[in-house]
Amino acid sequence: MTESLAGKRICVTGGAGFLGRRVCAELGKCGADDPFVPRSSEFDLTQPGDVVRVFEQARPDVIIHLAAEVGGIGANRASPGRFFYANMAMGLNLIEEARRRGVEKFVQVGTVCAYPEDCEVPFREESLWDGFPEETNAPYGVAKRALGVMLAGYKQQYGLNGVCLLPVNLYGPGDSFDPKTSHVIPALIRKFCDAVDAAARSEAGSTSVTLWGSGEVSREFLYVDDAAKAIVLATAMLDDPQPINLGTGCEITIADLAAQVARICGYTGEIVWDATQPSGQPRRRLDTSKAASLLSWRAETDFEIGLRTTIEWWRSQRRQMSGVVS
Numbered sequence: 001m002t003e004s005l006a007g008k009r010i011c012v013t014g015g016a017g018f019l020g021r022r023v024c025a026e027l028g029k030c031g032a033d034d035p036f037v038p039r040s041s042e043f044d045l046t047q048p049g050d051v052v053r054v055f056e057q058a059r060p061d062v063i064i065h066l067a068a069e070v071g072g073i074g075a076n077r078a079s080p081g082r083f084f085y086a087n088m089a090m091g092l093n094l095i096e097e098a099r100r101r102g103v104e105k106f107v108q109v110g111t112v113c114a115y116p117e118d119c120e121v122p123f124r125e126e127s128l129w130d131g132f133p134e135e136t137n138a139p140y141g142v143a144k145r146a147l148g149v150m151l152a153g154y155k156q157q158y159g160l161n162g163v164c165l166l167p168v169n170l171y172g173p174g175d176s177f178d179p180k181t182s183h184v185i186p187a188l189i190r191k192f193c194d195a196v197d198a199a200a201r202s203e204a205g206s207t208s209v210t211l212w213g214s215g216e217v218s219r220e221f222l223y224v225d226d227a228a229k230a231i232v233l234a235t236a237m238l239d240d241p242q243p244i245n246l247g248t249g250c251e252i253t254i255a256d257l258a259a260q261v262a263r264i265c266g267y268t269g270e271i272v273w274d275a276t277q278p279s280g281q282p283r284r285r286l287d288t289s290k291a292a293s294l295l296s297w298r299a300e301t302d303f304e305i306g307l308r309t310t311i312e313w314w315r316s317q318r319r320q321m322s323g324v325v326s
């Protein structure tokens with residue numbers, strides 16, 4: 001189903017990021033030429049002139065736009081203005097230049113954060129505009145939502161083929177484990193691994209790990225390789241910017257997630273919830289039936305296996321960083 005990408009010149013913005021590396025690997029499997037990946041050190045996509053240079057160098061048939069400034073609740077709260085500006089500006093510049101140059105297709109990767117705070121569960125694509133997103137991620141979510149509208153307008157007025165995908169929270173090897181920008185799964189893994197290591201080093205006995213919020217909110221998680229497969233399928237098969245959810249359709253509370261991650265990490269100490277810190281949106285679960293019917297795609301990775309793979313990857317990274325050969 002991805003044969004149509006063979007021989008295409010594809011530009012993957014953000015192609016060196018967590019999701020981008022997996023998308024480029026997936027493109028390689030379907031015979032597409034090596035994608036052009038504009039690195040931020042050379043091309044600042046918030047700047048129109050840099051975007052023009054990307055098109056001049058890449059001469060793309062297709063753009064898969066993944067570049068973004070992203071992070072968990074802490075990062076969103078620290079930089080709401082920057083997150084709105086950077087994500088809006090990158091998309092605006094790229095979509096407009098794609099139209100001017102007549103590219104065949106523009107694939108916009110949005111986010112579950114675009115959904116209204118009180119959206120009926122499971123979130124259906126038709127509910128995207130039923131309310132305002134949860135405040136901690138609203139600037140990021142609204143910028144991504146607006147770019148979906150821009151694509152719809154560009155299809156209607158200029159005939160630009162667009163694709164608009166809405167993935168849930170992603171996880172997997174290669175994710176950011178930087179406490180300033182990490183999402184919930186890497187943040188939990190890092191805290192529990194640190195606690196296990198600290199306990200092993202000391203005779204102190206009992207340990208505790210403090211986590212943000214109440215633990216009562218729920219989230220849905222998609223393994224990064226499953227997301228990459230869906231994005232490449234959608235790039236090959238779709239040309240209409242109607243929003244399409246990408247997820248597993250499975251919901252887990254943060255408290256249950258924390259318990260599962262702690263168990264796999266081997267952490268047996270206390271978990272303390274700091275309810276003075278924000279929890280974010282109350283519930284998140286997607287209706288994934290549209291992706292199933294349009295792309296014949298379903299997420300394949302078992303959650304326990306995906307978590308174990310991610311934890312093992314992080315442990316190997318830490319061993320490398322500390323110079324320990326295992």
Ligand SMILES: NC(=O)c1ccc[n+]([C@@H]2O[C@H](COP(=O)([O-])OP(=O)(O)OC[C@H]3O[C@@H](n4cnc5c(N)ncnc54)[C@H](OP(=O)(O)O)[C@@H]3O)[C@@H](O)[C@H]2O)c1
Pocket residue numbers: 013014015016017018019020038039040041043044045046065066067068069070086109110111112167168169170171183
């Ligand atoms: N991670 C998730 O849970 C999740 C969930 C839903 C949707 N998404 C969406 O998926 C996409 C990829 O996310 P990710 O988690 O892979 O993010 P990531 O690892 O932070 O990668 C983002 C990439 O964007 C590039 N970038 C940032 N600012 C740029 C600029 N001004 N000019 C050029 N490039 C810039 C960076 O390129 P350099 O490496 O060259 O600096 C970076 O590699 C984003 O659109 C995000 O909104 C992610």
